[in-house]
Amino acid sequence: MDSSTSSLVSRLGGGSGVDMVKLASDLAEARYATQIARLESRNEQLEARVSAAAQLRGQFSQLASALGERIRTGDLSPQxxxxxxxxxxxxxxxxxxxxxxxxxxxxxLAQGQVLALPGPASAADPVGEGALTIRFGSVADGGFTADSGRNPLEFTVAAGETLEQVAARITAANAGVSAYVANGTNGPELVLKGGEGGASGFIVEVTNTGSAGPLDGLGWNPASDSGQLRQGAQDxxxxxxxxxxxxxxxxxxxxxxxxxxxxxxxxxxxxxxxxxADRSGQVAGVMGDLVAALNDIAGQVRALGDPQAGDLGSDPGLRALRSAFASLSAAVVMPNAATGEPRTLGDLGLSLNRDGSFRLDSDRLNRTLTESPQGAAAMFTTGLFGVFATVDRLARTASSRADPGSLAGSEARYSAQLQRNADALDKIAEQQERLRERMTREFVSADTRVASSNSTLSFLRTQIDMWTARSQ
Incomplete structure (x- = not known):
């Protein structure tokens, strides 16, 4: 029994009147206080490590994302x-x-087929009753070759439907042809327009199930064309x-x-x-921004990796990132560059200081931009090689949870330790509760026996006092 427990036990005194429930709770808490304090202190360290690794990894990912965005749609995109x-x-x-x-x-220029088909005397008049089918394919030399890969547009024309209703149904089908009614000098006409390209032509087949009428005039094929074809489809x-x-x-x-x-x-x-357009000015600008961003991250690396005060001192993920930074300026980012063309970040002016920070060598950058402006611009692409691919690869490596030597691997390891500590604290809480319950039962039982003894002693004293009084 440790000194804290002994101190609490001494408070029992010699009889009842003690709060046995609180006493049991205090003893159980004191029994495991040292273990809990040690685990909670370790958790604070682990949480700080997880936060630091995640923050550093996030900075690199944000840098890669921002650089990629500038190349894709920003000032570095080719104009x-x-x-x-x-x-x-x-x-x-x-x-x-x-x-x-x-x-x-x-x-x-590519263009789509346009047909103007005669309708009834009024756009509000019924066109008749039957079926209408539009088949797609190529119209050429008075013939039609159907496209077997496209389904035809088929629908029934009910009795009483008007030309405008038919046009609306064709457009609503969204099958590659649109329609509207034009009221020209020859009366209402159904205008059909197909998509661009020689393979987007079409014919119109009509089946009239009622009496002959305007519906028959909506059929068309190139062999029987008499002026309805206003524009042919072409590539x-x-x-x-x-x-x-x-x-x-x-x-x-x-x-x-x-x-x-x-x-x-x-x-x-x-x-x-x-x-x-020449992008030399944009390249110089982004290199200045890149050096500044890398220095922000390098500063975090130095602070977090401090052996005494850093949250990630001796962390393998941080060491790997520091090593990658040390070789960054000399890394070949354009392995397929022609002889004499820029190949490394150093060719773009990225230089490493003795303390691990970066600086922009403007003379080196300007020389590259003067001698090979297009080669320098070619290094800023979202392809397999170049500045972005290099930064993105570093960010992905740092974020690989499968690699125990990465920042994400360290983050996963610390998180696993936190979970083990949490499980240990849960187990201690269960043990503490069992101890509290056992001690409560024992102390209450002991207190009951003490109270019973005191009651007996009081009875005996009363009897003795009565006997003494009688004998006098």
Whole structure:
């Protein structure tokens, strides 16, 4: 029994009147106080380590995310230019890093098929009763080739339906063709418009289940065309650097160097030039921001890794991050760069100080931007290589819970220790409660016996006093 328990026991005195329930509770609490204090103190240290590792890991993830966003859509994203904006709008796919210039000659724009079919005398008149089917495919040379991969649009025309109701049902089906009623000089006409591209043509089949009427006029195929076809479906055609290409839509992607086009007009025989804006100023700006962000993290690494006061002193995840920082400026981030082109972060001016902090070597950066501005810009991509890939890889490594030598691995290890401590505290609480209950029963029983003895003693004293009085 320790000194605290002995002190409490001494308070029992020699009889009843003591609060036995409180006494049992105090003794049980004193019995496990040292173990609980030790575990709670350890938990405070572990919680501080978990918080520090998570905070440091989060800083790196935020840096990678912010850098990626600047490259994808911010000031580091490649900016394409074109000599004739009326011909096409030009952009660059995310992650691409184009160079040089390209010629563009648009000879034909993509367009959709347009039909104007005669209706009844009034748009409010019924068109008849039957079925209407629109089949999709290619219309060419007076013939039609159905697209077996597209389902036809089929619906029944009920008696009493008007041309406007039929048009609304076609559009609402959202099957690749829209419709509206035009009241022109020839009366109401049902105008049908298909999607862009030569494969988006269509024919209209009508089955009239009533008497002959306006419904028959809504049928169309190229063999029987008598002017209803107002515009044929066709692909866009253009030449990129004199290479002939086609596209089913005027939105053209998957071109070399990540070029994306929104075709707007033709310029047959008069090609225009696509180029890319110089990003040297943006590269210099982001390198300054990157050095500042890395120094913020490096400062946290030094403080948290302090052997005396740091929450992560001797932590393996922190050591791994410190080691990665030490080799960051010399790391090859563009392994496929041509001879003489920038390959490392050091080529972009990132330099390491003796204390582990970073500085921007402006002379080195400016030399790279002067000698190879496009090579420097090419290092800022969201692809497999480059500045972002390097920073993102460090952030992912630090956040890998499967790696026990990472910050996330340390975080998981400390969290597991916290859980074990919590289980230990739960077990102690159960033991403490059992001890309190046992001691309460024993103390109350003892107190009852003491009270009974005192009662007997009091009775005997009373009897003796009575006997003594009688004998006098």
């Amino acid at each position: 394409a230019t074109i000599g004739s904006p009326a011909v096409a709008g030009v952009s660059v796919a995310p992650g691409a890093s184009p160079r040089g210039s390209y010629s563009l000659e648009v000879t034909r 866009a055609a253009f030449l990129l650097d004199t290479v002939a290409m086609t596209s089913p839509t005027n939105r053209v992607t998957n071109l070399p160097a990540g070029i994306q086009l929104d075709l707007r007009g033709t310029n047959t025989g008069a090609p225009t030039t696509i180029g890319f």
